[in-house]
Amino acid sequence: MTEAPTSVRRPPAPNPAERAKTIATRNGPATIIPTVERAGCDVERVTPVLHHVHHSGSVSILLPDEHPMVQASRQSQRGELAVMVELADHAPVPLREPIRGLLWITGWLRPLTAVSARARAIAIADERPDYRLLDVGHGVTLLRLTPASLVLADAEGTHSLRPHMFSAAPPDPFHDYEAEWLRHLESDHPDVVDQLARHLPPQLHGGRIRPLGLDRFGLRLRVESATGDHDVRLAFSRTVEGPPQLAAELRRLLGCPFLHHRHSSG
Incomplete structure (x- = not known):
């Protein structure tokens, strides 16, 4: 990710919420990072089996049933963990510095009940089919991250976003093209x-x-x-x-x- 040269007047660009929604819609690589309130979770960075960012900014995450993060969330007093999900926006062509931007979604991660997990897996499959969703309830746990805040960092700058701003923003019309x-x-x-x-x-x-x-x-x-x-x-x-x-x-x-x-x- 490289900063654009400074200039008096920058060319027009999508607003930060739209850029954040576009990164999320592209569904690039994700990493889960526990915050300081780890509640006994001794892992530092976690790559999920599958992740999906919903239009609201909530994130569905698949992890193995026995994963330390799943166990820690179940054993915590509130039944949830404070975590941050990092989404990387990679350039489509091979570059020396391939990451064009990063989106961080911070919030509370909670395992879903069996009924809620099945319903959410079906909803995700309708939008983005993936065979790994069939494993929900059979060795993997579906968790939901409820967002509290979002931060976007790209060549246009660094911006803090509230969930309602992200939810209301459309992705760029060329995101899948x-x-x-x-x-x-x-x-x-x-x-x-x-x-x-x-x-x-x-x-x-x-x-x-x-x-x-x-x-x-x-x-x-x-x-x-x-x-x-x-x-x-x-x-x-x-x-x-x-x-x-x-x-x-x-x-x-x-x-x-x-x-x-x-x-x-x-």
């Missing part, structure tokens, strides 16, 4: 990536340009150079909502504003 599009851009159209260098500040010329991110406000590039890594946002002329508008904005960035008429003249 971005990864494939960026990989296609780098592998099949390196010339296009090179042409985008015309928009970079002079001090970044000469570095290796990599496609880093895509959202409705613009395209983000990573410049990998001998002096370090730098992130640059190229703003679209308007917000885009789908592939046709995206294609038109990309052509504008390349300096070919009239190419979108090429299919209508022949």
Whole structure:
């Protein structure tokens, strides 16, 4: 994760709650970290069997029945543990520094009853089918994290969020399209990536340009150079909502504003 170069006026970008919701929706790698109130839980960082962030900001977590965190939560006075879930947003293309952002959700982790666990597993499967959900009640425990606060850290800055802000925010419309599009851009159209260098500040010329991110406000590039890594946002002329508008904005960035008429003249 690399800070963008400072400037007087930053290009428009999704607001922090929207960026946080987009990271959560991508369902990247998660780690559970107990807080100082560990109540006898002697583990430091835990990788869950499965995790799912709900629109409200609550997190469903699968852990083996005998996991120390499950046992500690059952044995605690309140039947829950104070923990933090860390979600990493990895770039779709291989970079020297692959993490684009981090989202931390802090709250209370509690095992669900058998009835609640089955109902929640079914609800998750409707949205994101996963065979591991079939193991709920058969060697794995489904726990729920009730969020108290969220913190987002990415190239745009660090922001604290309340759960209601996260719940109300939509993910970016390109969240399920971005990864494939960026990989296609780098592998099949390196010339296009090179042409985008015309928009970079002079001090970044000469570095290796990599496609880093895509959202409705613009395209983000990573410049990998001998002096370090730098992130640059190229703003679209308007917000885009789908592939046709995206294609038109990309052509504008390349300096070919009239190419979108090429299919209508022949």
